[in-house]
Amino acid sequence: MKIWIDLANSPHPLLFAPVARELEQRGHEVLVTARDNAQTVELTRERWRDFVVLGGESPRNLAPKAAALTRRSLALRRWARSARPDVALSHNSYAQIVAARALRMPILTAMDFEHQPANHLAFRAADSILVPDVLPRGVIRRQGATARKLRPYAGFKEELYLGDFEPDRSVLSQLGLDPDGERAVVVLRTPPGRAIYHRFENPLFIEVLRTLGSQANVQSVVLTRVAEQRHMIAGLGLPNCVTPDHAVDSRSLLYAADLVIGAGGTMTREAALLGVPTFSVFAGRSPAVDQALQARGRMQRLTRPDQVAAVTKRAGDPEPLTDVRARGKRIIDVFLDALARL
16 A cells, blocks of 8 residues: 655654554555655655655745645645555645545544644544544544544554654764753753744743853753744853754753753653653643643643743653653554554
8 A cells, every 4th residue: 555644844754754664564655745844854854765845834824824735735736646645644734635635535644732723624634533532522523523533542642753763872962062061951942933823922932041041050952943933042142052953863852851841842742751851831722632741740831930940950860762662652553553444
């Protein structure tokens, strides 16, 4: 079977790499397309030799977003008509879903955020939908995730791929940080400023950066989403803050961190699931997956900058990767079973 995976955002290459590897080991052919958005292509290139780049970054406003989605869906439709895949697989790649539906191709999508307005499009068009079992059934049912389509799984999507690496001990040195010193390493992930579910600024994130910048015993790494965020943070003139202009081995970086501060999203949950002390400054409605991690004591909500006014090195080690890998294997099996049922 030819399985088409579309990678529309930076987390997707990591998410689907172990799924694709398992599919190929079982004799299936995997076709990959990627959107030139944030670090998606760079991360795809690290994992696939052959893939096709179609589409670019998402514009800021809704009307240009819709136009970009239309252009990309048409380009994907033309590509798929030639490549002739049997099934479409993505993590709510709206352009792929529109293109595949136009070609009457079976669609499997995954999603883990119930407050995404575009779920109404993806869930209604998809044939099968994979979601963490903590998502509220009533909310996603109103978005089109009917009981017939729904394939809930135990755990979090980040667990699928989180253990699929060996920590690179040199990651801090590569960024110009001291891996053996007494200063605490804080990793920050910027807010998803262009996402349609996060259409407002997050001033708390900047206040937190300034609070960390005043601490001589802290060294910070800020992983930005778009170039303007990197330029804005550089303009703050913080002496202990690094903003890489290229994709880094984020899992190794999180594994080495003493504290992770994210504005919601995948990287924040990755850190929490690795057992690294984690704060979220997400300014929107808290998703069910984050609420579940908070209830389990793996993540805290950060509401004031003075909560990080005295950062120290972490007390314990992260989660053993053998445990993380075992949880990931179970979720991979759910993905493969859902594909087999289409």
